[in-house]
Amino acid sequence: MTRRLAVLAVAGAVLVTGVGITAPAASQARPIRIGFIVPTTGVFAANGRDMVNGFTLFWEQRNFTVAGRRVEIIVEDDVGAPANTLTKARKLVEQDRVDMLVGPLTANSGLALRDFVHEAKVPTLFPIVSADDITQRRRTPYIVRVGWTSSQPNQPFGEWITKNTSYRRVATIGYDFAFGHENVGGFQRTFEESGGRIVQKLWPPIGAPDYGPYLAQLRRDIDAVYAIFSGADALRFLSQYQEFGLKARLPLIGGGTLTDEHILPQMGNEALDIVTPLHYSAALSTSENRAFASAYAKKYTRSPSYYSENSYTGARFVYEALVALRGAVENREAFLAALRRVEISDAPRGPVTLDAFANPVQNIYIRKVERRGGLLQNTVVFTYRGVSQFWKYDPEEFLKQPVYSRDFPPMKP
């Protein structure tokens, strides 16, 4: 009887120590959890869906594993409103105990999330939010951006326009919030520094039902119009631009989202010949992009937008960082450092590295909308290689100026 008890005790002890030994290993194999905050309902649902698609496509291709650990993605819907973004972030961090956050979509959600992750010290990847200051005046060690700053493609674009076109007097029309201001501001700065002149700025609100009043205000003595809209607004603006008979006599240029692939399939001839800059085009002819675009089209029966590519490449950043750390996501500082060190030479959009402010240095493509085989596409007409968010300026000097806004740079009298 006592012997049996002793055996039991020994067995129990072995069991306990055994568990004690295997416990760390088991926790090592615990899945890596990624919280993904995007709008999957509401006005921005289509863009949010492109983001989820791009992100999951990458992980599917890797069987949802990295360095022997499984990867779990928890998608939460924030409807594109900052208050919801915060609630969902709290849920993901405190309830689901995610190792990192990815998202969101809208700039105001991103700025709200910035303070939260800065305080909670959660590694966060921003694939889309392009508010300049996230990696400039309000940067934080906890956010790594793999997308762009709104002004980044526009700074080379301003110069490209004066070099390659005869447009010298340009009117701008764009969203009356940070995204519009920063697109226009970046363009205005380099365009004017290289000899052009912005003679008029119009700021319709987001979701304006009718652009007629704004189009009627356009001055007669201009060479071209620069426009920056997105989604349904871009569709409505372009069709009204044509209906007003402006397309035939006033060339249209603009920010990259104006003709992005998330809406390009719904457009017709009104989009033809529009020239825009962006760090991606689904029509890039590199083998990496063709492989990505065809895998994406096969799975989701539509062509990838920049939302898809940025999220796909964002997933790649996470993957490469975790490979370098052999899956040890738990050390947040090391993980963030590894994320910042990732260099990708063959992303669909081209080579991507991060600058000292955790914003990508990447190619900027000047694209022109053309019809190929019956379908509209953003044909790349020129490539600026390795463009940083500061363009040719010294970062310190650049950061001394205020962020691009409604009144900065100011209009010349």
Add this chain to the structure above:
Amino acid sequence: MRMRRPLRLLFLLLGGAALLLLPQFLPVYFTHLLILTLVYGLAAMSLDLLLGYTGLTSFGHAAYFGTAAYTMGVAIVRLHVRPLPAMGVGVLGAAVLAALFGLLAIRATAVYFLIITLALGMGMWGLAYRWVSVTGGDNGLPGILPVDLGFGWPLRDAVALYYFILTACAVAAFLLYRLTVSPFGLALRGIRESEGRMRMLGFNTWLHKYVAFVVAGGTAGLAGTLYAAYNGFVSPTDLHITGSAEQVLVVILGGSGTLFGSMIGAGLVVFLRNLISAYTQRWLLILGIVFIATVMYAPEGVLGKALALAGRRFSGRLVPAAPARREDVLGELGVDAREEGA
């Protein structure tokens, strides 16, 4: 719906005990949801004072909520006022705004009142959106410091903040309740039933409505400052018309004219929205079905229905039915039930 006093006390005690103890048992995330419930619930309660008790459907109530949050935020971020006094400034700001808007809105009745409050509310949204140098525009106003109770203990921790907000809400709810059962509150109900008769009895109905309007605005403002203290961030979406509409829905869901029902309504909306959306993208559909079902089968709201059922069981006889009928609810929404039926 008169309920026997001990029964009502039991309900209140149970609810209070639950609110006090829940954060000790639930995961932290649920504490966050409870905070949101309290904040939105208090805002809806203040709206119920207008909608349920006075019969004024304000469709711009988020304006006071948001204005207070912004006033507090601007005071802290731009003027470096300490958080607690800034809260006071915020509440005052909302009350002053309500006092101004009340002058314009109270003269109107029914659907015209609804339109005016809606327009004024949208005006405040436009101001928050366009006055970039002060409000930060669409980017919102970040950097609102957590409340510091004065002994170097900023309320950053969710549970501590929860008890602070719970205390504030409990005090405000108690005062609102006292107000509704006071002669003033009874006069408001009289105005809801028949303003003409009340005027004939010698009541200054305009003044009654005006005071109710300002009190409701100030209380919504208190909710707004609590919200700003909790989130540390305000953006124009917080005073958008969708916020106002949601408050009306919360009141109806909980039971208009029941005051505490608004808390239950807010809890339902907050928990449904945040828990269901983790499982399905169709959470809006589910929320919509809940709203429709409430209006169709429990127009007196969740709390109203529960009280009616409980009252029937406990007293062993049928309690006189609540005054709310389907027509009333539709009427509050500005829909003429007869037209809709035709």
